[in-house]
Amino acid sequence: MAQYDDAPSYSFDLPVDRGPSLLSGTPAVLAYAFEFVKTLPSVFAQAANEVLEEHVSESRERLERDDDYQGIAKYYDVVQVEDGEGDGVELDFGFFKVPPNLSHKPLELEVGDAIKPPKAFVRRTIFKKLDDVVEDIGKKVNQHYA
Amino acid sequence: MPDRAGFLLAEDQALKAKFSGIQLVDDRDTTRDVQVFFRYPEGETEKKYPFITLEMLDINHARARQHSEQNIYNFRGTAPTGQPDDHYATDDAKSFTYWPDTTTDVSTLVANGAASLPFVSALEHVPVDLLYQVTTFTRSALHDRALQSHILTKVAPFRRGYLAVGIDDSQRHMDLVDWRSADMVDEEAGFKKRIFRKVYTLSITAEIPASNLAGIGQVTAQAEIAVKDKITADVLS
Numbered sequence: 001m002a003q004y005d006d007a008p009s010y011s012f013d014l015p016v017d018r019g020p021s022l023l024s025g026t027p028a029v030l031a032y033a034f035e036f037v038k039t040l041p042s043v044f045a046q047a048a049n050e051v052l053e054e055h056v057s058e059s060r061e062r063l064e065r066d067d068d069y070q071g072i073a074k075y076y077d078v079v080q081v082e083d084g085e086g087d088g089v090e091l092d093f094g095f096f097k098v099p100p101n102l103s104h105k106p107l108e109l110e111v112g113d114a115i116k117p118p119k120a121f122v123r124r125t126i127f128k129k130l131d132d133v134v135e136d137i138g139k140k141v142n143q144h145y146a
Numbered sequence: 147m148p149d150r151a152g153f154l155l156a157e158d159q160a161l162k163a164k165f166s167g168i169q170l171v172d173d174r175d176t177t178r179d180v181q182v183f184f185r186y187p188e189g190e191t192e193k194k195y196p197f198i199t200l201e202m203l204d205i206n207h208a209r210a211r212q213h214s215e216q217n218i219y220n221f222r223g224t225a226p227t228g229q230p231d232d233h234y235a236t237d238d239a240k241s242f243t244y245w246p247d248t249t250t251d252v253s254t255l256v257a258n259g260a261a262s263l264p265f266v267s268a269l270e271h272v273p274v275d276l277l278y279q280v281t282t283f284t285r286s287a288l289h290d291r292a293l294q295s296h297i298l299t300k301v302a303p304f305r306r307g308y309l310a311v312g313i314d315d316s317q318r319h320m321d322l323v324d325w326r327s328a329d330m331v332d333e334e335a336g337f338k339k340r341i342f343r344k345v346y347t348l349s350i351t352a353e354i355p356a357s358n359l360a361g362i363g364q365v366t367a368q369a370e371i372a373v374k375d376k377i378t379a380d381v382l383s
Contacts (some may be wrong), residue, residue: 018218047297101202111281111326111343111345112201112279112281113186113330114186114334115186115332117201118279123277123347124203124277127206127275127277128204128350131209134251137383
């Protein structure tokens with residue numbers, strides 16, 4: 001809307017670097033949008049951490065109740081790995097920092113051997129739970145913004 | 147061998163067929179057969195390297211492929227008297243021709259208490275993903291590499307893998323989702339010999355019927371109306 005009867009509804013002679021304002025004609029809401037977008041990475045990271053922490057703790061509890069996995073349950077984790085280009089997030093599900101005397105166990109249980117069939121906990125978790133984890137992260141992000 | 151009918155039975159048979167018949171070439175034998183077993187062969191079975199084992203790991207409800215609940219229909223072939231054939235086309239989105247792991251022609255199945263009725267109906271099948279582990283065991287690095295090459299290019303290539311299930315003539319998606327090395331030492335040889343082992347993880351699409359097949363009759367003024375009762379007729383028995 002024009003500020004004065006004979007004035008244009010927007011001004012184009014103000015320098016662009018003065019930032020958005022009603023007078024310059026740049027919608028002020030853009031400034032809020034930019035601020036909002038700036039918070040996305042940190043809110044997403046926080047939500048992802050909360051959901052993954054919950055997933056890891058539930059999985060460890062489940063593994064503790066399994067005779068085969070009991071000894072290595074506390075080493076189950078989800079870690080972030082760099083994708084090489086630095087702009088993506090790749091998550092690795094598995095057993096990490098397992099001490100040398102138990103280091104054979106994760107692979108042995110995952111793929112099986114001549115005596116025992118594969119229990120495949122990691123692969124089954126990824127196939128069964130990954131969608132839930134992704135969905136939960138989305139919900140958590142919404143909660144944070146709410 | 148005749149095609150085996152039944153959920154998992156049909157897929158198992160198809161997967162075994164897919165990995166059977168592989169021959170490796172080396173300086174001693176130009177047609178070295180690669181045997182295929184379900185699970186690691188028992189002690190009584192003489193193991194001839196190289197060989198392949200198949201194991202099912204899991205069955206997951208494929209929620210991404212699940213539609214809202216709806217009925218699907220099939221027409222048996224002859225339109226009821228006085229009705230034009232084109233009212234009974236079976237080529238729309240809600241028509242179905244096969245029954246998972248059972249037949250290619252659902253109209254040949256006897257419907258639930260209504261074998262002579264012109265239409266059959268069912269709830270849409272439930273999509274699932276079957277997770278399989280395929281493991282190759284070889285004594286030499288050359289066999290290991292040759293098998294790996296064959297499987298990755300001919301049997302389960304990335305992006306283009308498929309599984310032909312004979313009994314219902316369906317072509318399923320068969321995705322290679324992971325492969326890794328897992329070499330081991332041979333217990334039976336006193337831990338003195340190496341076994342080269344590769345582990346492939348495959349995801350295969352399948353469907354499970356959600357309801358019984360039911361017959362649907364034409365509504366007429368006098369005739370008995372044989373519309374199915376969803377509560378009693380659809381429940382899987």
